[in-house]
Amino acid sequence: MNRGSPVIEVRDLIKNFAVSSGFFGRPGTFLRAVDRVSLLIRRGETLGLVGESGSGKSTVGNCILRLLQPDGGQIFFRGRDLAAMNRRELQTIRGRVQVVFQDPLSSLDPRMTIKRIVGYPLTVSKQVRGAEVEDRVLAMLREVGLGKDHLHRYPHEFSGGQRQRIGMARALITEPECIMLDEPTSALDVSVQAQILNLIHDLQKRHGYAYLFITHDLAVVRHISHRIAVMYLGLIVESASKDTLFENPCHPYTRALMASAPRPDPFNRQDLAVLPGDPPSPVHIPPGCRFHPRCSSVMDVCRLEAPPRVRIAADHEVACHLYPST
Amino acid sequence: MDAAFTSRHPRLRELLLTLKILSRNPSAVAGALIIGIMAFMGFSADLLAPFDPIRINLSERLNPPGWGHLFGTDEMGRDILSRVMHGARISLRIGFMVVAAAGMTGSFIGAAAGFLGGRIDNLIMRVMDVVLSFPPLVLAMALAAAMGPSLNNAIMAVAFVMVPKFARIVRGEALAVKEMPYIAAARVSGAKNFWIIFNHILPNCMNSVVVLATLTLGETILIAASLSFIGLGAQPPAPEWGAMISVGRKFVMDQWWYATFPGLFILFTVIGFNILGDALRDVLDPRIRR
Amino acid sequence: MKRLFLIVVLGCFGLLLNGTVWAAGPETLVVGVSSDIHTLDPSVSSDNYDWRQIYPCYDRLVAYKAGSTEVEPSAAESWSVNEDGTIWTFSIRRGIAFDDGTPLDAGAVKFAFERTLQIGRGPADNIGAIDSVEVLDDYTVQITLKNAFGPFIQTLATDAASIMNPNIMKHEKDGDLAQGWLAENTDGSGPFRLAEWTRGQRAVLEAKPDYWGGPAQIKQAVIRFMSESADRRMALERGDIDIAENILIDQLPALEENPDVEVNKYPSQLVEYVYINNRKPGLDDPRVRQALCFAVDYDGIIHYVLQGQGVQMRGPVPEGMWGHKKDLFQHKRDVSKAKALLKEAGQEDLELTLIYSERRSSWEQIATILQANFADAGITLNLELMANPTLRDQVDKGNFELCLGAWSPDYADPSMFMNFWFDSDNWGLPGNRSFYKNERVDQLIRKSVTLSDQEKRVELYNRAQEIIMDEAPYIFLYQVKTIVPMRKNVKGYVYNPMLESMYNFQDIWKK
């Protein structure tokens, strides 16, 4: 597989949300949910995007899908800027960037049969009609491990794992180049999670998809990703290849995240409470380094200045005052 | 499981399953039975009714209930039983027409408002608020008075009044459905707004609409009868129940049967729709279903 | 169960406190009526139900003789009229005063008539013959008419000619000629005055002990508004009310069996008839109209709907009014003749629409019977019930085919029928609701109304009636009997066909 050619490149993406719609719908204050995020997703490669709730990781995903209109920055898909596209231009690339969501039930329309759900992207774009749709759907179902007898059932007749397979089939039927996986296994039980992770992995092997894998689960991201970006409060605090990151986590937040995830190892008990406080809400973003109120190695500068992104190794960037740019 | 429930036709299978669950619900069965009887009576009134509901027979005026006339006769000597049987047809027709008209318009308006959001939503909902600022009967009355008393005008008036009900409930659902990931998935696949409204939003609001429609049918029959009672609905000699009570009211002190029987028919028909609606609400509720 | 019990307890509690305390004494007369008063201003109201209260509170220059349509002096002691009947001079009785002591004099009469004319509502049309009013001296007033008008003296006995206290002008607001005040109050010199009016519930008239014509026997008359006939009937039977108005005919048999109640029936001048729109194609053919008249089962309607409480009309002028022609042609049901006439006119598949309102409770039944009668003659009749104002609008615009109507004269003169109904100047609501036009008839009736000589007038009207019966512009149905059920201990009531639903309270007493 020729890994490497960039499929999606995000540069300095910004997304704001209105906090309170003021009187008679006037926009009130804004919160910056995503602040100058840059990402690169290559063909055949999985980029893991890790963060706690409210870190803005799904917002990044939704901007790439253009479910949200970015407020700044560029999103290049095969060299074309998605962020600048109007509605009609967008139609031409619809289907080439696909998505699988967290909740396998609510991401399938309960009123549609599997055949319609999976064949849907084809019907919408009117590329294919009639019997051919059924053929393609069937082929896709086989690919994700389902069969012909599933064709005329409704989503609620399936188990969680099967639903997630259906979600995969729907995403794959348009032969996309990039697939955004938004916590695709966090609603599943461990045994099923394993099945789906394997499927995701196999499909990439076979078709060379570029994945953006969004999750809060370090173990999963470690298993599936090639490269990992860690988000905190709308900001990418550290990014590196998987091995680099796990061997040498630099940002205090990354380290805390790794330390507080319970490991299935009763012989080595961890100190779980490594990070005090709650993840702050994006409505009240602290000044300076956004992480400083919870940081164990906080310095004076952290309270005043936002740290710049620093490249500390070939494939390792971090935004922390501990690593001054020189 | 019966063969039907494993049928290859998914819609039929779902329908049969729903019916099966409904058939285990005693109030659903009772409701459906009442409506069924009323509908049967209405549709075959021409065959079943012992007398002509319109033709007057002045020598038989105001006879009390007896073997000749089970429900007695009215001031024109018409058989009240025959008239209430024909009345079933009128009331059900009003109910279904109103609900069909209001349900379709309201659902579409609500789905569009909820899904499109923003200014359109604001505008539509403000207009709906205005309509909702009137008690239904009061507005229907004003409208029916304005358009002139006739059955068709009453139907239009009641339909107009009922639209916001559907709009509001569908809008609420649409707002919820809109946030569902499958809508995002549809967008990602390139679906346009109206496609999404018709293929996702509306079908997913159907359960609520069906329940509301059933309950509204009952309410419509009541309001329409009320309008007829005030003299703004069906016109004589049409055997509409409300209109019959309106005339029967003059005779109620001495000829109790005149107003009593049409009222009982309204009562039971509306009960039928109400308990069926309640049962449907229980059965169609996805939380119970799945 | 609990609630039922509660109701029973409260009910008994109520019963204990009621029944004993609130019975009306012999000095109080209670009348149960169907609708509330609209306005008490005699210059504004055209409604018999308002006149019920207004009439006894005011005096007029002349009054009807008891139970008769003839007039006699009242506030005017005597009067004279010039040769061509255009100038009337009245000398006014001395000693009549309003409540505040203001005398009823020539000035008051001038004020009252000019006010009514200036306001220009319905009552103004009743005394519309007046051109000017002049005060000759304190107690002499001279009225000049626009043209000679035969029934003029009759119009002065109507409610529209009531004389009110000129001092009401101190209540004037924004140039309304005190309409706002007089709508809710009375200020006349009549035997009664308004003591209380609780809207939607009751009005109380109290007798003036110093009325110039002698005080009334009762102290007060309570008018209770009870919209349902059944309710009024029950109240009458229980003795809660003494007189019940507008009782449905179907409830009379039960009432007649009550030994405490007397059901009085009087021939009235109220007639009910069908307007045929003479301008509609098809209906402009007299043969078709004749056919309609022959199709109706008059006896059946009177027998079943009125339970015999009515008489079929013979021509437009009702029995009891002078000018009624006893030998005039009268339609009887003759279906074959009706069919033949239709065939002759080439209208065998006639389909017509009859509009009517709920103004009279019998109309629905009549409409239904007409539908059946016409069906026998091969005519399809559609019924359309509408609100009375809508109906009147349609009638005024001539936007109908057939319409049920009722009419009662405001003053005792056949011109109330002949001129209003047939003069082509009165097309639409003013009276000619059939849009009938016959130049010969126009001439005859216009001539008749200017004359003072009754015999000549009758002759002209008779000639007109002959023509009219040939052309059948209306279907004349019947004149009704007024039914006034009252408790047997009520004495002294006298019915006057000109004073429909107005009671001679000053002469009534209870035993």
Add this chain to the structure above:
Amino acid sequence: MLDYGKTLLSIRDLSVRFATYQGLARVLEKVCLDIKSGEILGLVGETGCGKSVLARSVLRIIPSPPGKIAAGTISYQGEDLLQISETRMRQVRGNRISMIFQEPMSSLNPVFSVGNQMREVIRLHQQVSKKEATRIALDMLRQVQMPDPAAVLGKFPHELSGGMRQRVMIAMELSCGPDLLLADEPTTALDVTVQGQVLAILRRLAGEKGVSVLFITHDMGVVAQICDRVAVMYAGQMVEVAEVKELFSAPAHPYTRGLISAIPGAEGEKGAEHLYSIPGVVPGLIDPPEGCRYHPRCEKKRAVCTEQTPVMVKLHADHDVACHCCGPSREEGRP
């Protein structure tokens, strides 16, 4: 550390049924479990295997109808909790045995302040004045390391974050000094860093106060980190109970083994490309498989598995298992 006390609560042959639209669901089938004093007992299993129902049955708070405890005993301090009166049961609830739930969002009453709700529970079980109750509440909030506890007392639940709410729950439930705390997935809805804090508090307080904890979770990592013993459930049946290290190092039941192998990163830091995965799906409880309910997914299935329900047998002193293939008689079957 592993100073097992005597048995505090003993569940024997507990069966629970739920009436549903589709039919009668056999949610718990002859479940046996002992909780010893002072221990943290983990209860793991996949969604819908009956973990929560088990905990709720102990307090007799399963929704009834449709739920019904069909058979079994739950003995606590010599009393069968399933037999005592409702009044007596209420004295046990929140006082001797208390419970915290998964959803910190909805387990507190939204219309009453935190202080109001805490005081209510404290005064229900302890004869103290309102003031004293406030003091106890404050003290408890401090013990769960709540920042600014006095202010929190006056707040409504929606004004607190998920982690704070769960701390309030812990403080409230420990305020009457119970013997046993039933914790139903208390950290599942929390972010991982907050989960760490809550787990640490729970572990510390349980140790300090000597409270036994029945810790329900589906996260094997959490189990490994805080539990002393582990019970594994599958489809309404108890399949394995063991000391935690024993379970992770030598899982006996095929299901337990599968569960552990399926954890990403469990096979070592490098990891294989493919994770181990259990084939098939969890069966429905209305019409569960005959015999061992796991047999349709089991790699070691034999004829007997489809016919007979395996009973719990002792493998070691602290290791019980219910499997036809790995009983003590077939010791050779150990992996």
Add this chain to the structure above:
Amino acid sequence: MRILRYILRRLLYVLPVLLGVTILVFFISHAIPGDPAQMIAGPKASRQAVEEIRRSHGLDKPLPIQYLRFVSGLVQGDLGRSIRNHRPVVEDLKDFLPATLELTLAAMILCLGVGIPLGILAAVKRNKLTDHLTRVFSVFGVSTPVFWLGLMLLLLFYRNLGWLPGSGRLDIMVQPPPQFTGMYTLDALLAGQWATFANALWHIILPAFCLSYVYLAIITRIVRSSMIGVLGQDFITTARANGLSEAIIVLKHAFKNSLIPTVTITGLSFGELMGGAILTETIFAWPGMGKYVVDSVNYLDFPGIMGFTLMVSLVYVLVNLTVDVIYAFLNPTIRY
């Protein structure tokens, strides 16, 4: 202070709705067939008289101009003059409003007083006999035509049993009590006229019961279903797990929560009460606004209809505004 701002904001939000209401009402009433000038003039009026009235009342002006006049009058509290009795409609409404208010309040007291306990009882005894009986009771309630129920009540209690009066607010010979509020029961009490009070109470029983039945059924259903909803919530399980007694759980924890949806629906279905009042007043000849408007309709007295409709929608909007405020007060999670 914040709550004041909230109320103010809700009030501002109501304004455009009210404007819409006036437009709707105005154009509806002008669609009514029938010539108002003709109506004012009277049955036998001549054509000139009618034209004169049309001019003097501004009825010959184009509709938008008439609307502006109508609104500017409205702002000054002028709803125009009734065609029927030539009085300012405002005066009429003032006369008739208290009777309606008395009736609806009596009905409301009955509804809440009976409906809430009944709903709670049914929810607690879910699927038991009490619950089933309550459901039957409330299904009958929402399915009964008010006007027919009124007739049947009259037939039974007035005609056949003779226990209760059939029409009006007082017996014929009873003097209305001195006017304080216009509500006879209250006024009679204030004036210390016990007999009048008893008489007024005696008269209000049947209409109030008739009117309340539908609404009562609605309230019972809402309380029942919201109680059932609340009783299934996690925090109720928490309360149970904490050993609270069922009584406290139901009456304190569940009830306060269930009040939140109940209050909303109570406001929204207030319209049923107003609609029901029209029919009830007609049946029982209760001289209130409902009867007034039916008479207005029969007379096509459009200023009367318009005044009533506006009044009712204003009351309705205000009731719902109040409900919103109560809602905000009850529900700490709402941010205002």
